Amino acid sequence: MIRAWMTMGMLLTALAGCRAAGGGAAAERAPQPALFTIEDPAASTRLASIRRELAGLDDHAWAGVYHRGDPAGAVGDDLILAPQSGYVLQLRGRTGVCRSGCPNCAAGRASVASGAIVPGPRDSLKLAMELSPGEVILVEELVPAQRGRQHYLVPVNELDAFQSAVQAGTEPRAELKDRLYLREADPLHPPPAGAPPR
Numbered sequence: 001m002i003r004a005w006m007t008m009g010m011l012l013t014a015l016a017g018c019r020a021a022g023g024g025a026a027a028e029r030a031p032q033p034a035l036f037t038i039e040d041p042a043a044s045t046r047l048a049s050i051r052r053e054l055a056g057l058d059d060h061a062w063a064g065v066y067h068r069g070d071p072a073g074a075v076g077d078d079l080i081l082a083p084q085s086g087y088v089l090q091l092r093g094r095t096g097v098c099r100s101g102c103p104n105c106a107a108g109r110a111s112v113a114s115g116a117i118v119p120g121p122r123d124s125l126k127l128a129m130e131l132s133p134g135e136v137i138l139v140e141e142l143v144p145a146q147r148g149r150q151h152y153l154v155p156v157n158e159l160d161a162f163q164s165a166v167q168a169g170t171e172p173r174a175e176l177k178d179r180l181y182l183r184e185a186d187p188l189h190p191p192p193a194g195a196p197p198r
Contacts, residue, residue: 053082062144066181078161153181
């Protein structure tokens with residue numbers, strides 16, 4: 001049974017630890033090294049399984065590699081997920097001492113969460129993480145959405161803002177920087193004018 005003892009924001013903050021002081025602007029930094037360079041053996045094993053599963057999937061509604069924030073900059077989140085193999089979430093650009101007791105932070109490793117995907121209400125995807133046998137927490141709950149040819153994973157607390165952005169014409173967007181997860185392989189071109197959201 002999933003025991004959601006932390007809210008999504010609290011857990012992501014806990015996983016991220018504290019930001020290092022004195023960081024420069026993201027535009028001034030060199031691109032990050034290859035996506036998902038992970039030292040955690042369990043997350044690395046899950047990542048390999050996800051990649052194998054993705055290689056065998058055709059055009060899946062939500063599986064793939066997603067980015068939130070600035071994918072080429074210093075701070076952002078990278079999420080890779082597949083229906084059977086689960087997910088790996090990597091938080092980039094966050095350093096410092098983690099006071100949460102998160103297993104990755106406590107061991108001094110990168111801020112990484114991995115686990116199973118649990119179906120939720122309204123077709124949402126709940127990202128679950130097992131802290132210890134029998135103790136599972138929710139990392140985040142996301143709703144798959146598509147606008148034009150762009151696929152999003154929208155946090156449940158951002159659904160109204162996403163719908164407003166669609167109605168205002170600011171989604172789909174022409175760049176990756178944002179607070180919503182956008183699938184990596186999707187083209188960054190707006191759909192034809194007046195195209196309804198899917």
